[in-house]
Amino acid sequence: MSTELPESAVPPTTDAGESSSAPTRRTFIATSTAVGGAVVAGGVIGGSFLAAPEEVAAAEAPPSSRVSLTVNGTRRTVTVDNRTSLLDLLREHLGLVGSKKGCNAGACGACTVLVDGRRVNSCLTLAVRLEGAEVTTIEGLADGDRLHPLQQAFIDEDAFQCGYCTPGQIVSGVGCIQEGHTGSPEEIREWMSGNICRCGCYVKIVRAVEQTAARK
Amino acid sequence: MSPQPQAAVGAPLSRVDGRLKVTGKAQYAAEFDVDGAVHAVIVDASIGRGRITGIDTGAAEAQPGVLRVIHHGNAPKLPYRDNAGSNNPPGRRQRVFQDDRVLFHGQPVAVVVATTLEAAQHGASLVKVEYDAERPSTDLHDAERDKPTNYARGDAEAGLRDAPVRLDLTYQLARNHHNPMEPHATIARWDGDKLTVWDKTQWVMGTHDELAAVFGLPAESVRVINPFVGGGFGSGLRCWPHSVVAALAARETKRPVKLVLSRKQMYFGTGFRPSYEYRLRLGSDGRGRLTAAIHDIDAETSSYETFTESVMGAGQMLYSMPNVSQAYRTVPLDVNTPIWMRGPGFASASFVIESAMDELAHKLGVDPIELRRRNEPNEDESSNLPFSTRRLRECYTVGAREFGWQRRSARPRSRREGDWLIGLGMAAGVYDPGRYPAQARARLDADGTAVVEAATSDMGPGTYTSQTQVAADALGLTMRTVTFRLGDSLYPRTSPHGGSATMASVGTAVHDACNQVRQQAIELAVEDRESPLYGVKADDVVVRGGRLHVQANPARGETYRTLLARNDRTHLEAGGSYTGPPSPERHSYHAYNATFAEVAVDATLGLVRVRRMLGVYDAGRIISPKLADSQAIGGIVGGIGTALLEHTATDHRDGRIVNANLADYLVPVNADVPEVRAIYLDGEDNDGNALGVKGLGEVVQVGVAAAIGNAVFNATGRRVRELPITAEALL
Amino acid sequence: MHPFTYIRVSDTREALNAGRRGGRYIAGGTTLVDLMRETVERPEALVDISGLPLDEVTVTERGGLRIGALVTMSEAAAHRKVRTLFPVISEALELSASAQLRNMATIGGNIMQRTRCTYFRDVTADCNRREPGSGCAALEGVNRTHAILGTSDACVATHPSDVAVAFAALEAQVRLLGPDGERQVPFADFLLRPGSTPNREQALRKGELITAVEIPALPRPLKSGYLKVRDRQSYEFALTSAAVALHVRGGLIREARVAAGGVGTVPWKLPAVERHLVGERPSDSLWTAAAAKAAEGARPLQHNRFKVELLQRTVERQLRIVGGTK
Secondary structure (H helix, E strand, O other): OOOOOOOOOOOOOOOOOOOOOOOOHHHHHHHHHHOOOOEOOOOOOOOOOOOOHHHHHHOOOOOEEEEEEEEOOEEEEEEEEOOOEHHHHHHHHOOOOOOOOOOOOOOOOOOEEEEOOEEEEHHHOEHHHOOOOEEEOHHHOOEOOEOOHHHHHHHHHOOOOOOOOHHHHHHHHHHHHHHOOOOOHHHHHHHOOOOOOOOOOHHHHHHHHHHHHHHO | OOOOOOOOOOOOOOOOOHHHHHOOOOOEHHHOOOOOOEEEEEEEOOOOOEEEEEEEOHHHHOOOOEEEEEEOOOOOOOOOOOOOOOOOOOEOOOOOOOOOEEOOOOOEEEEEEEOOHHHHHHHHHHOEEEEEEOOOOOOHHHOOOOOOEEEEEOOHHHHHHOOOEEEEEEEEEOOEOOOOOOOOEEEEEEEOOEEEEEEOOOOHHHHHHHHHHHHOOOHHHEEEEOOEOOOOOOOOOOOOHHHHHHHHHHHHHOOOEEEEOOOOOHHHHOOOEOOEEEEEEEEEOOOOOEEEEEEEEEEEEEOOEOOOOOOOHHHHHOOOOOEEEEEEEEEEEOOOOOOOOOOOOHHHHHHHHHHHHHHHHHHHOOOHHHHHHHOOOOOEOOOOEOEOOOOHHHHHHHHHHHHOHHHOOOOOOOOEEOOEEEEEEEEEEEEOOOOOOEEEEEEEEOOOOEEEEOOOOOOOOOHHHHHHHHHHHHHOOOHHHEEEEOOEOOOOOEOOOOOOOHHHHHHHHHHHHHHHHHHHHHHHHHOOOOOOOOOOOHHHEEEEOOEEEEOOEEEEEEEHHHHHHHOOOOEEEEEEEEOOOOOOOOOEOOEEEEEEEEEEEEOOOOOEEEEEEEEEEEOEOOOOHHHHHHHHHHHHHHHHHHHHOOOOOEEOOOOEEOOOOOOOOOOOOHHHOOEEEEEEOOOOOOOOOOOOEOOOOOHHHOOHHHHHHHHHHHHHOOOOOEEOOOHHHHO | OOOOEEEEOOOHHHHHHHHHOOOEEEOOOOOHHHHHHOOOOOOOEEEEOOOOOOOOEEEOOOOOEEEEOOOEHHHHHHOHHHHHHOHHHHHHHHOOOOHHHHHHOEHHHHHOOOOOOHHHHOOOOOEOOOOOOOOEOOOOOOOOOOOOEOOOOOOOOOOOOOHHHHHHHOOOEEEEEEOOEEEEEEHHHHEOOOOOOOOOOEOOOOOOEEEEEEEOOOOOOOEEEEEEEOOOOOOOOOOEEEEEEEEEEOOEEEEEEEEEEOOEOOOEEOHHHHHHHOOOOOOHHHHHHHHOOOOOOOOOOOOOOHHHHHHHHHHHHHHHHHHOOO
16 A cells, blocks of 8 residues: 555556555455445446335345545545445545544544545545545655654644544644644634544644644 | 663653654554454443333344344353452442343443444444333432541531631532543454453553453453553543443454444443532631531442542642541432543542632632632641642742732722633642552663563553653663553553553553663673673663763773673563552652633623633652643643533433533533643652652643632632533623 | 435436435535434435535625535635625634534535434434424423524424524525426525424425525625624534624614524524614614514523523624624
8 A cells, every 4th residue: 555645746547556456354344245235336327226225125235336536645446335434434444544533423523534635524424425536644644754744743742642633633734724724823723623632732733733834 | 779860751752652643553442453353333222221121133133244133132141250459339330231221321232243334333223122211310419329438537517617707618510521532442352262352441451350350261361452542531440341242242253343432322331520519618717727628529420339539538638627527428320330530539629629719718808829828738637647748839839920820800800801801710739649559571682672561551641652761761771772562461460540640650660670670781791701891889880872881980881782792691671560659658649739720701691711721730750741741731621621611411301411422512622722831840759659750640630620710700700619610600 | 324325416407306206415414424323314315416516606696695505614604705795604604613524514505404402313312303293302301502482392403503594694595496497495484493393494395406595685885794602612503693794874774684593493583683773873772772682582491591691692792793882
């Protein structure tokens, strides 16, 4: 798995880095359950999708879809249960456990990732909807061994303790900086309020974001 | 032994695990890739008390991917042996799927195991449970109380009767939930009759012992692994039923099972800081010198276990007074069992005592700091022991100076900025830090690096870093060449990672182990004819940067590597230990703080916003200042939550917690926390641990809520005796 | 979460086709996915409309605004025209949820939000809105955050949206597209009070799609703004809120638009307050007198009595912020 490709710098070609041919064990579990099931291809309007709902219930597997998306610069094609969130796709199927599940309801921000450059809650994002999307997680921020400046600032400022909200904070901070909401500590506080830190590291998180924004 | 140079201890270092945490590579309990793991989801009782009369699992079992639904009707009987030495409170612990009783709303009644998370979650929603429901008793104010635990000195009734100044105040403290960001989670795998679990816990040995007891296994058959804890604040101090459920499900399905509690399930699947009703009657003379205090303390516990915490301690020793009586009653309710939460007992009691002190100061027209100074004791009046160290006066002085306390007007409601009323408040804090037996092992390898291990945890304070600092200095190595490992029950046994005990306890054991290893090396060198140190007195040798040398003559020496290589030693190794505080205790050993708050209260809308806060701490020696600073700030933020936001709300009709999520149970967000500062007084406390520490993780939250409440009074003239302080109390 | 089939549509015809057959539209998904996970929502099919061309903000001929249903909250809030013409909309949006959620959620979805009532969200509790006839657990339950206006014996849940309060104040129109063509519904008629059928929340016909929210032009100069009162400084639903827009000319208030949030079963327009303002000269005493009418008809519950007073004070404050003081 390549995490060295910054998604904005090197646009992935269609099949470069295609990883579906070598699924991780987690992916294999997911795909194998879909065998024999009604696989509904995303984007194709199923003429009978509601005609016989009982068929769905009787099916061997829940409705699933095949989705191609780019995660941290690597193109992935996966078959997902339609119910699978982006967060669960990352954590349970792609082995990318850096994005955290804190509340699974959009109320804590621990799952924050960038989708097409915008910070979102991956717990409320259905993976099936991400055809063609570019996803950046905490694992995709560093440039090889060189940390993203905000990652380094988090270490320098000690902007975390237990570390569980940290990936979401950092990705959210990257979004916050890109959006330009770093004009003052007060502005950063407000625009970083979608990420709860129960260890209470907020003042240092604000400092880390402020310094990184100033360095840009 | 020659005193080792201090290079790492006391230095403001960054976290050694920082890189792992900022890159998402730190692995928390649910994140281990255990081959073939399937998913389990618990079905929660939807009544507050009663019996299960039927369970229909057909729809769930018909779902593709669902492997098994386990409940009391089909679960095997489990031994549930006693587990002495555990953190299980007195009583009969919850036994998962062993009978048809429902003890509280949300109790696990079944578990669905499936090949995918989605199937398990869906399956759980399809399990139909029928109940014979009774009305639960969940209201602290409307239930029978247990017999009290009492404390008395002097004659408090008479003292109060004779006091020229009397206060009679009743406080209500809401239930708080820890809400660590990482949900509790367990992965369980059986290999034959050996059980391995990856479990979120603040005490791998506690989970280890409990699982062995519940399943009737020999100790060596259980292994618990947990290198990273995504916050705890106390919620991980005992092994909760879901960990048993995961292990049971794994045994029944013969598959490794991953079980992660939902955020909602965290509200009844783990413990909480109990709610209190606390009546305090206080008597003083005309100058504010306390003469008597009567504490009537009611706290919730469950119907099946009697949870208690140190809520009586502060009232016995924080201030000097001849007459004290306390009655602490638990109130058994149809709820799950509480557990210690940051600053346990002391944080709750301090809100009461420190708010009352503020009321007394106002009543007498005495400055709140001056009032506290007038009541400063010369010894611990509950034990008649001298204080090991007690530098509360200095905390007041430094705090007042740094916070600008002189700018506070004694007259409430006298400072206004636009719509906002501004007020300043302060409170004292005290905590009785734990010191528990602990062991550690250190090994110095031939390449000059060392590995140190102990079965402790790091829920966020930075155990990895601070123990590495202790070990590095004791071994005379650089931070880089020492690896500290924790979170595995195969490592030397420690007590729980909580109660501010870890540095004093585990740190001392680490220090001991590393000292022994260093000493072995020194002895090897001074007895080795080929060593430049041959013949030197061992006491004159120190080690720095991996090189042993004569203290007074740094040129004369050699490295560990050279020494071990020449002697054909692959490694040197030693076990260290800490046996606990001196017995009988020689001193009263407590950590202290003075906490200051400035709040703004919207004069018409009643909103309270913290503007700045300062904590000044007497916590003994600070091993890792950069991390200690974060911990203190975090404790203050936790206190802001308790003061203004946090309140687990129960519908007493059926015992349902109605705000069991992070959108409705409010914890502080970034915008709630503008400016927070921490100052640690320099110094050390040498009562019974070689490191001179007192522990700081708990005391930093004690007094915070009172400081804020007192600031609210200073701003508005309104005294709120109920936590949290919300708009409706100030309209 | 119950299983569902998923289709993505690329034009409105496909969408309506799918909607007609009972498919559930999904845009930002922040409410729907959350409620599906709680099994409050159990759609058999999701129709992903995020690819439809409904994502533009345009100024209408007479100086009003049309905000496409699929414009995200963050896009709408940041849009130059929204900020200059109707700051009350931007402010309401930026005081909502979190930056992440605002990047996902859309304007159409926002006004379709379902209540945050804890009993509604918990499928083991009685709730007429979720399960008609089961009863309302909130009436006698924990109801601090519930509504004091527009309630019925069947339901006392608040509508959680902030921007909908601004839309209600500004007398927006909701543009709908259905199998029978386009139509426009006044905002006041779009969200339904619970009455005896709290399960009916919007005046939507089967398969209808929201295409835009249209804000009618108001005479200029217009000052507007949104105030949100909540326990926490950020990332929380409103205890009370007020959206105010005032057109003052020649020293007199010529037009007033006022609505409140956090207090009603729907965003609560305050015509009595507006009537009290029009024709008057801005003053602190006018704000106080007008705001006194804000809670007319309120029916507080056990734990939310404070909202009556808080609502009046919120409206008074926001009138002063927008209208200024002497």
